[in-house]
Amino acid sequence: MKTYPLFISAVLLSVSTVVVFAQSIGDAPSDAVVLFDGTADSLANNWRHARPKAKRKGDWIVEDGSMLRMRGAGHIETVAQFGDCQLHIEWSHTKQSSKEGQKRGNSGVFFPGGIEIQVLDNYNNPTYPDGFAGAVYGVMPPAANALRAPGQWQSYDIIYRRPIVRDGVVLDQGSMTVLVNGVVVQDSTPLDGGGGHKERKALNHAYPDAGPLLLQDHGNPVHFRNIWCRPLRPRPAEK
Numbered sequence: 001m002k003t004y005p006l007f008i009s010a011v012l013l014s015v016s017t018v019v020v021f022a023q024s025i026g027d028a029p030s031d032a033v034v035l036f037d038g039t040a041d042s043l044a045n046n047w048r049h050a051r052p053k054a055k056r057k058g059d060w061i062v063e064d065g066s067m068l069r070m071r072g073a074g075h076i077e078t079v080a081q082f083g084d085c086q087l088h089i090e091w092s093h094t095k096q097s098s099k100e101g102q103k104r105g106n107s108g109v110f111f112p113g114g115i116e117i118q119v120l121d122n123y124n125n126p127t128y129p130d131g132f133a134g135a136v137y138g139v140m141p142p143a144a145n146a147l148r149a150p151g152q153w154q155s156y157d158i159i160y161r162r163p164i165v166r167d168g169v170v171l172d173q174g175s176m177t178v179l180v181n182g183v184v185v186q187d188s189t190p191l192d193g194g195g196g197h198k199e200r201k202a203l204n205h206a207y208p209d210a211g212p213l214l215l216q217d218h219g220n221p222v223h224f225r226n227i228w229c230r231p232l233r234p235r236p237a238e239k
């Protein structure tokens with residue numbers, strides 16, 4: 001019987017899924033969950049407020065094909081639940097602002113369990129390193145500042161591998177890969193338990209297997225558009 005090298009048979013066996021790529025780079029491929037396509041229906045059907053109605057003074061609205069928070073709206077999260085995933089999202093801080101640091105174009109993309117990829121207008125606006133745009137907030141600064149000027153659209157492509165902790169034992173600490181405008185700024189960055197503002201969580205901090213994606217209302221006018229997400233295949237640690 002003829003035998004094949006292991007790597008060849010593994011390739012032949014594993015690539016059984018066909019994904020039709022988008023005609024334009026950045027648009028959703030065929031197997032993506034489209035989370036926002038620029039329409040009010042898309043916002044209404046795919047997102048819900050994270051803040052109870054009684055405590056809300058504003059709303060998220062659609063303006064010129066983008067979604068943004070109004071004053072007092074609070075965070076917004078997806079109806080769909082995701083674990084490991086590839087997320088594409090575009091954002092723009094359209095306002096020229098005299099504010100500095102964390103007060104200029106601040107928002108964030110949160111993954112289940114609370115890990116944030118920072119959204120911030122850092123074009124000619126420095127801040128502390130692990131709070132920069134493209135940072136895994138509180139964990140790792142981005143490798144570079146690849147932002148365009150305010151008023152232009154920025155794209156994030158994020159590959160999230162969640163921490164897998166079972167009974168307090170870390171099976172896989174998870175990672176983030178982030179491209180800002182096509183530039184890699186996080187390259188399989190270990191999550192180290194995750195972080196927050198001047199804090200680190202325990203290395204064996206437990207994360208949900210799935211949950212909503214959340215966009216932060218940090219009080220600044222940040223627009224979002226063209227949001228889609230693809231679940232990723234399981235890792236060996238999950239089996």
Ligand code: MG
Pocket residue numbers: 106107108116118119216218
């Ligand atoms: Mg933020």
